[in-house]
């Protein structure tokens with residue numbers, strides 16, 4: 254997942270790709286292998302009136318046994334580690350047998366419909382799902398197209414996640430494209446198959462009149478299906494994607510899919526990785542300058558590299574999944590943060606990001622987590638574990654007490670890589686760790702790794718113990734010795750507190766009907782000392798009205814040391830407080846090469862970054 258910074262997720266145009274994908278007369282897309290299972294499932298999803306925002310789903314389950322069958326909707330979707338309770342969007346559930354006779358049912362849990370099938374071998378259930386959130390971990394349907402997050406739209410039969418399933422998409426009239434990483438069923442319009450429901454739940458579907466681009470990379474077909482690409486250069490974009498794909502293939506030695514699809518679902522924030530596809534949002538206006546475009550490529554490289562790190566190289570808790578509840582791991586700092594780290598390495602190896610740009614981004618990420626108030630309270634492992642309740646949609650408490658495992662995990666990846674390179678005298682790197690995890694746990698053992706096994710693989714590559722990283726830096730909030738780790742590559746890091754330009758107030762605000770309402774107060778800040786609180790509505794500075802649009806300008810017009818009379822409203826009363834503006838001084842963590850590195854330092858830096 255990427256939740257657009259502050260925090261930063263198959264398909265293929267069916268029409269354009271049908272021929273290219275016809276090779277896919279094989280089991281499932283990419284990674285999955287077919288497993289024999291007696292029952293078989295077929296799903297039809299229709300969308301006759303898109304402006305009602307309801308998908309209509311018919312699920313036909315054949316080969317069942319038993320008096321009752323539980324039909325379940327997942328509570329979350331892999332990659333977005335938050336309980337979504339998709340079942341809340343279901344209405345008009347019905348069940349019948351193979352002859353069309355109605356079957357009785359009851360709800361037995363928030364996401365479970367128990368059908369009294371009375372030994373019927375065929376059960377057909379139908380229902381509608383409300384879908385009006387354009388987001389990579391949710392579903393959307395309106396007159397401009399549809400996006401299906403399968404875990405939020407398609408039910409499964411309890412205990413039968415291993416059943417093969419076909420999905421027939423019946424697009425709204427006038428819609429010509431169905432894009433997904435699922436393999437098409439030859440000879441059947443808009444019909445796809447998955448060897449099991451884990452695969453289905455990892456293959457979102459984009460429907461409408463999206464633009465479709467295709468390109469080949471590492472000898473395999475790739476598709477971009479985009480709701481709106483804006484006016485930027487398509488040829489350059491697919492050329493750059495090809496370089497990212499081939500840099501990844503060069504790193505890992507192979508690509509574990511037969512075809513891959515980039516689904517650009519429309520404006521918004523975030524991206525979500527999948528088995529042989531990714532769903533990402535795009536605001537085309539952000540691509541109009543070079544820096545915005547490079548950030549976009551970095552974001553895409555992140556989602557793409559998840560194909561390895563988290564989809565195949567994965568903590569043991571992350572698959573097979575329990576779709577009913579949270580799946581806990583201490584290791585999202587590795588799955589997400591190290592994926593952030595590899596964004597930069599891949600772009601550098603692909604010739605798309607210079608060494609200086611990589612160092613600038615790494616320094617900026619270190620500053621983000623080191624200067625976050627939560628850095629003192631939450632280590633990387635706990636941030637990972639608590640993501641289910643603490644990360645997405647953070648409120649005023651969480652922003653002050655949590656740290657982003659994306660950011661701090663990137664820092665740990667940097668330290669691990671440099672330490673392994675130094676200790677092994679350049680013979681190994683984090684690349685070897687990735688390849689060993691992929692080969693040993695994904696390909697040979699066909700499972701995820703434990704916390705201990707990850708450490709063992711890293712120490713195997715380094716040839717020395719890595720207790721400082723695994724026993725201190727990852728699981729505690731202790732300070733890190735950056736200079737020691739960066740020094741081996743002839744790099745310095747600026748740890749001196751530097752004053753920010755402008756005065757420090759210490760409260761952030763959000764817009765509520767134009768008014769400036771405090772969304773969070775930094776601990777030990779001027780606003781905190783003056784007694785301001787989240788939810789206070791700021792009315793005026795020094796007798797002059799301010800609102801959300803004018804408050805930043807009003808602050809910028811003042812200087813550190815000024816006393817501001819802040820009038821604010823709380824629980825219907827009006828209060829005035831004096832806030833003394835200060836200077837905020839924090840380290841910038843800017844990373845820079847030494848002017849005269851030793852031969853060893855130069856060699857390490859040159860082998861690390863082009």
Ligand SMILES: [Zn+2]
Nearest residue numbers: 254255589592
């Ligand atoms: Zn991610």
